[in-house]
Amino acid sequence: MNLTVLNIKIYFTAYGPPGTLNYGLFFLTFLLFFITIIANLILMLIICLESSLHKPMYIFLFNLAVNGLVGCFSVCPMIMDNLLKDIKDISHEACILQVFFSSFYGACAYFILAVMAYDRYVSICKPLQYHSIMTPSKVKMLLALIYFIPITSLSFQIYITASLPVCRYNINKLFCDNLAVVKLSCVESALSNVYGIFIITSQVVLPFVLIVLSYVKILLVCLKTSKESRKKALNTCTPHLIIFINFSAAILFSVVYNRYSTVTRGVNVLISILSILLPPLLHPIVYGIRTKEISTCITKIMRTHVFPNSFDFPHLKPEPKIIFLVRKAAEAEISARPDCIHF
Template identity: 50%
Template sequence: MNVSLMSDAVTLTVYTSIGSIGYVFLTVVFLIYLATLLASATVMLLIFLDTSLHKPMYMFLFCLISNGLIGSTAVWPKTMNVLLTNNPLISLDGCLAQVFLVLTYGVCNYSILAVMAYDRFVCIFRPLQYHTIMTPLKVKQLMFVANCIPAAFVFGQTFIASQLPLCRFKMHKIFCDNLAVVSLSCNGSAWGNVYGMIITVLLVVLPVFLILFSYVKIIVLTLKASTSARKKVFETCSPHIITFVNFSLVTLFSAYYNRFNSFLPKEANIVVSVNYILFPPLLHPIIYGMKTQEIRQSFSKVIKRILLQ
C-alpha cells in the first residue's frame, strides 16, 4: 500500500552494518564536529568583532562557514544519537528536513564560492573601482542571491519529493538525501527529474563555470605580472582556490557514488558521507584561518589581549 512521505519513518540500514566500529565512528564524528564548531565559531567571531575584517571578502566567508555549520548540524547530531541509542529510525519529517538542509548546503556552497570568485575578480581587475562596485548594498544583494535563491529552489525540490508515495522505508545511508528518498517511492517523478536537472545547471554548473572563468582570467593576468604581484595575487586567491577544489572533489565523489552505488561496496557510503559533509565544514575555516594574513593577524591580536589581561 502506498504511504505518503509524511506518515511514517525510515530505517537507515547502514547503521546496522557498522557493528563493532560504531563507537570508533561515534568518537571520530564527535571530535571532528566539535572541532568544526570551535574553528567556525572562532573565525566567525573574529569577522564579527574585528572591524578591520568588515570587508566583502570576509562577509562572504562568514556566509560560507555558516553554511557549513548548517550542513554538518543537519546530519551529525542525529548520527551521534543513532550510534548512542542504537536506534536507526528517522521520522519522515526529519528525513525531509535533512534532504532540504543537506541539498541547500551543497548548492549554497557553490553559489557562495561563485560570489567570492567575483569579488576576487573585481579586486584584481578593477582595484581602483573596487569600493564603488562592491558597495555595502551590492554585498547584501550578492549574499541574498547566494543564499536565499538557492534555498528557495531546494525547497521546491524537497516539496516535490514530499509528494511521492512510498513503497519502501529502508535506505542504506547515514543520512537522507534527495535521490535516496526518490528511490523509496513507488514510482519516480518525471517533473522531479527535470526540476533536479534545472537546479544542477543553475546552481552547480553555472557557478562552477563562473568560478573557473574568473580564475582562468586571473591566472592569465598573473602570468604577465611581476613576481611580487604574482605573490600577492596567490596569497589573496589561494584559500578560495583550495576550498573550491576540495569541495568539488568530494562533491564529484559523492555524485558518482549516488549514481553508481550498485557497483560499489556498501561500506563506501560511509566514506562518501564523511568526505562530503564532515570534512569540508571543518577545512573551510582552517584553510582561511591559516592562509589569510588578516585573519591570522586578528587572531594573534585577540590571543595577545587575552594573555595580557
C-alpha cells in the same frame, strides 16, 4: 503533501548493529564535529570583533562558515544518534527536512564560493574600481541572492519529492538525500527528474563555471603584470582556490560514491562524515594559515584577551614616553653641570 506519507518511518540499513566499530565511529564523528563547530565559531567571532575584517571578502567568508555549520547540523547529530541506536529510523517528514537542509548546504556553498571568486576578480583585475563596484549595497544584494535562490528553488523540489507516494521504507545510506527519497516512491516522476537536472545545472554547474571563468581572467591579467604583483595575487587567491577545489572534490566524490560504490560499513560511515565535515573544517584552517590579516587578528586576540601576560617581558618593553622624556631631561641637566665628569 500527500496524506499517504504521513506518519511513515524510513529505516537506514547502512549502519549495522551497535558494537565496538560503531562506538569508535561515533567518537571519531563527535570529535570532528566538535572541532568543526569550534573552528568555525572562532572564525566568525574574529570577523565580527575585528573592524579591519569588515570587508566584502571576509563578510562572504563569515557566511561560508555559517553555511558550513548548517551542513554539519543537518546530518551529523542524526548519524551519531543512529550509530548508538538499535533501530535506525527517521520519520518521512524529518527525512524530507534533512534533504532540504543538506541540499541547501551544498547549493549555498557553491553560490558563496562563486561570489567570493567574483570579489577576487574585481580586486585583482579592476583594483581602482573595486570600492565603486563592491559597495555595501551590492554586497547585501549578493548575500540576499545567495540565500534566496537556493531556498526558493529547493522548496519546489522538496514539494515535488514530498508529494510522491511511498511504498518502500529502507534507505541503504547514512542520511536522506533527494535521490534516495525519490526511489522510495511507487511511481516514476518525470517532473522530479527534469527539475533535479535543472537544480544541478543552475546551482552546481553554473557556479562552478563562473568560478573557473573568474580564475581564468585572473590568470590572464596576472601574466601581464610584474612578478611581485603575480605573487601578491596568488597569495590573495590561494585560500579561496584551496577551499573551492576541496569542496568540489568532496561533492564529486560523494555523488560518485553514493551512486556506484559498495564498501564496508566502517568505510561507508567514514566517507559520508568526511564529505560533510571536511569542507567546513578546512575553511577556518586554510584562511587562518594562508590569510595574513586573519592570522594577525588571531595573534592579536590571543595576546590581548586569552594570554595577556604570557608574552610580557618587562626588561624588553619600551619606557612610556613621559618617563622617557623626564629621564632624558634629568640626564641633560646633570651633564650640563660644570662639576660633572664627562666620558
